[in-house]
Amino acid sequence: MAKNPIIVSCVNLKGGVGKTAIAVNFAAYCGRQNIKTLLVDLDPQTNATFSCIPIERWEAHAVEHGTVANLLGVRNHTSAEGKPKLAEETIIGGVFQGVDLIPSHLDLFTVDLELGSEVARETRLRRALKDVVPNYEIVVCDCPPNLTIPTQNALALSTHYVVPVSPDFLSSLGIALLLNRIQKLSEALENPIENAGIVMSRVGRQSYFRTQTIGTLRQTFADRVFDTEIKERSAVSESAAKNKPIYDMGDGLAADEFSRFSKELLNAIGYKKQ
Ligand SMILES: Nc1ncnc2c1ncn2[C@@H]1O[C@H](COP(=O)(O)OP(=O)(O)O)[C@@H](O)[C@H]1O
Ligand SMILES: [Mg+2]
Numbered sequence: 001m002a003k004n005p006i007i008v009s010c011v012n013l014k015g016g017v018g019k020t021a022i023a024v025n026f027a028a029y030c031g032r033q034n035i036k037t038l039l040v041d042l043d044p045q046t047n048a049t050f051s052c053i054p055i056e057r058w059e060a061h062a063v064e065h066g067t068v069a070n071l072l073g074v075r076n077h078t079s080a081e082g083k084p085k086l087a088e089e090t091i092i093g094g095v096f097q098g099v100d101l102i103p104s105h106l107d108l109f110t111v112d113l114e115l116g117s118e119v120a121r122e123t124r125l126r127r128a129l130k131d132v133v134p135n136y137e138i139v140v141c142d143c144p145p146n147l148t149i150p151t152q153n154a155l156a157l158s159t160h161y162v163v164p165v166s167p168d169f170l171s172s173l174g175i176a177l178l179l180n181r182i183q184k185l186s187e188a189l190e191n192p193i194e195n196a197g198i199v200m201s202r203v204g205r206q207s208y209f210r211t212q213t214i215g216t217l218r219q220t221f222a223d224r225v226f227d228t229e230i231k232e233r234s235a236v237s238e239s240a241a242k243n244k245p246i247y248d249m250g251d252g253l254a255a256d257e258f259s260r261f262s263k264e265l266l267n268a269i270g271y272k273k274q
Contacts, residue, residue, distance in 0.1 A: 006269050007139040008196060009154040009161040013178055015145035017166040018201030020047040021236050021246075022261070023142035028245030029262035030138045031098025035271070038091070038136040039101045040125075042068060042154050043144040044108035051240040052095040058103055066090045069105040071128040072153060073121075074114055077107045087132040096245050100136075112148045122189055125153035133157075137274060147181060155182065156189040160269045164201040164230075165217065167210045175217070196268040199261060200229040226268075228261040 010023040020043070027039040041048040049058055061067075066080035071087055087102070095101040115121040133139055141154035155161065161182060165175060179195060186193045198221055200214055218225050230236075235251035247255045 005133050005136045005139055006160065006271055007133065007141065007158040008265070008269060009141040009143055009151070009158040009193075010164065011143045011147075011151060011154075011161050011178075011182060012163050012165065013145055013147065013174075014166075016202075018164045018230060018236075019145070020051060020142050021240065022162070022164050022199060022201060022230065022258075023140050024048050024051045024240070025236075025246045025258045026262050026265060027099050027138070027140045028096045028247060029259060030140075030266070031096050032245075032247065034098060035137045035273075036135065037099045038133070038139045039095070039099055040068060040129075040139060040141045040154070041102065041104035042108070042125075042141055042150040043104055044106050044111075044150070045144065046104040046106065047240070048142040049101065049103040050243075052099075052101050052243055053092065053103070054243060057092075061092055061103065062105055067103045067105040068125070068150075069107045069111070071102070072108070072111055072115070072124050072150065073118070074105075074107050074111050076110070076114065077105070079105060079107070087128045091132070108144075108150055111150060115149055121149060122152040123156045126157040126191075129157065138271065147185060152185065152189065155186050155193060156191050158186075158191070158193050160194045160196040162196045162265060163198045165198055166202040167200060167213045167217075168202070168204070175221070194269075195224065196265060197224050197226050199226045199265075202232045203229045204232045226261060226264045228257060228264055230257055230261060 010019045027037050030037040062079040066085035070085040092101045143151040233254045235249040235254045239246045239249045246258050
């Protein structure tokens with residue numbers, strides 16, 4: 001049993017930058033290395049959930065055993081009768097080799113309105129998962145593209161965060177602000193967390209603009225940017241649609257990129273086999 005699991009949140013204020021692809025495939029990489037891994041989907045868009053399991057399996061589980069929405073205490077919740085659930089019950093075991101999943105739910109879209117005046121609403125997940133996280137070596141939280149209550153709950157729980165950035169959306173000013181906001185937020189939540197790094201994601205065909213923006217980012221954030229860049233490859237979106245990790249898609253280059261990135265991230269967060 002891991003005493004102090006490493007908990008990594010995947011965050012960016014932008015959508016479509018590859019947060020979910022990176023969270024899911026990093027978790028899958030860890031699982032394949034026999035690292036006991038839990039993936040927590042905190043995005044109401046449920047993309048990480050549906051990258052791992054088909055919708056029918058999710059529906060049955062959500063009704064009977066609940067989702068992360070139950071752990072956050074969403075009251076007007078349509079599944080699992082909005083009842084509080086034990087974290088253990090919400091877990092779907094073995095979605096990938098070595099990976100368990102706490103699925104998300106669309107009802108999280110209104111969580112900010114529902115929990116707006118509740119006390120200690122940012123630490124609900126931390127409290128709910130208290131007895132569960134010691135069963136894992138790595139926990140990966142996939143966050144929505146904002147810093148609202150689900151992301152705050154992930155940050156209140158995490159030891160580290162990683163920021164996927166797509167050069168198409170890149171502005172180094174935006175990233176500096178984001179890092180600053182996350183640090184401030186984590187301090188306010190009394191859980192100072194470490195920036196594990198920035199990963200260039202969905203990198204498309206070479207162009208002057210892209211090369212320049214990536215160059216600026218590497219210059220500004222220096223060794224904070226991972227060496228490995230995740231390229232734009234069709235196997236990545238296909239793997240999500242097929243509920244498979246990238247390593248099972250027969251695209252050696254894509255699999256190799258995610259493996260190299262995952263190794264770098266494990267290094268950055270100081271993972272050591274227990
Ligand atoms: N490296 C990649 N190559 C090709 N498609 C990707 C890649 N990463 C993500 N995608 C696809 O792009 C879309 C957005 O990616 P996603 O990981 O969901 O981003 P986010 O979680 O930041 O919103 C999804 O359809 C996803 O399958
Ligand atoms: Mg996502």
